[in-house]
Amino acid sequence: MQYLANAKPKGAAIPSGLQDLLLAVVNTCTALSDEVAQGALIGLLGSAGSGNVQGEVQQKLDIIANDQLIAGVKDCKALAGLASEEMELPLPVQGTGDYLLLFDPLDGSSNIDVNVSIGTIFSILKKQAPQAPLQTADFLLSGRHQVAAGYVVYGPQTTMALTLGDGVVMFTLNQATGEFVLIHDAVTIAHSTKEFAINMSNMRHWAEPVRRYVEECLAGTSGTRDKDFNMRWIASMVADVHRVLSRGGVFMYPWDQREPHKPGKLRLMYEANPMSFLVEQAGGASINGTKVIMDLQPTDLHERVSVMLGSKDEIDRLQQYHS
Ligand code: AHM
Ligand code: MG
Helix, strand or coil: CCCHHHEEEEHHCCCHHHHHHHHHHHHHHHHHHHHHHHHHHHCCCCCCEEEECEEEEEEEEHHHHHEEEEEEEECCEEEEEEEEEECCCCEECCCCCCCCEEEEEEEEEEHHHHCCCEEEEEEEEEEECCCCCEEEEEEEECCCHHHEEEEEEECEEEEEEEEEECCCEEEEECCCEEEEEEECCCCCCCCCCEEECHHHHHHHHHHHHHHHHHHHHHHHHHHHCCCCCECCCCHHHHHHHHHHHHHHHHHCCEEEEECCCCCCCEEEHHHHHHHHHHHHHCCCCCCCCCCEECCCCCCCCCCCCCHHHHHHHEEEEEEEEHC
């Protein structure tokens, strides 16, 4: 991928170890894109009959994508270790090194079998003590420590969004050559929007500020917002966030009282943080209600978080409703 060799985020070339790691992730996602496209033809659909550490049923593709990402990055010299939604504990790679990789290998698992967009989300952290042997605690860094983050969405097109901390770029996979081609060099999210995304079937369980926000959107021109809103819910965070990056909007998966002890459904370290990094770098905002997600100090690799992200004016409004 020529882009990685030429890019100069914040005026400096991407360190070679980080280039190698990003290239390994991109190459694995290129192969996954091809497999996802074949689905049932190569026996990829259906449940694996197992569960992950979060107590969720694993699909065959969850496990395949996880295994392939591990195989794809295991020779990266600068990668100390990795952590995944599908594994309880981190996996040492070199043990020492500059970088830590976190990923949701296959996001949107409930959409695999129905041929709706799914994807891979990744986050790369700078290891604080590169020479010290890897420990789980090394991963527990706030989103501000990310040096790169992105996703690949396997949809009608395979598209990747990437940030290296200096804006957001987008690529589409040329299926004929296997190359990701740059399609946007400065993705920006408009501050204002008329579109929101939330699973409305949970409405009766929401907290008051979220209910108020959505009720005001639903009231449209007859309410205080004085404009009509549109709603979308794909149930793949990758695809919903891709829409927000592409044409603005708000994406929410808030805390709700179905499981009151859980802060939310989505995972902080490999879903919310990388998406928040992309959204902030595109001029949007991302909060858990009261706090900025990238500032949260994680205490557990698999911790969950309430997520509200997208167009800045709407996120400011949501934060005000929560304060
Ligand atoms: P997954 O990582 O197991 O696929 O779960 C995360 C997904 C998100 O992509 C999506 O926003 C959400 O779960 C959809 O949840 P729901 O089915 O409750 O609407
Ligand atoms: Mg996910």
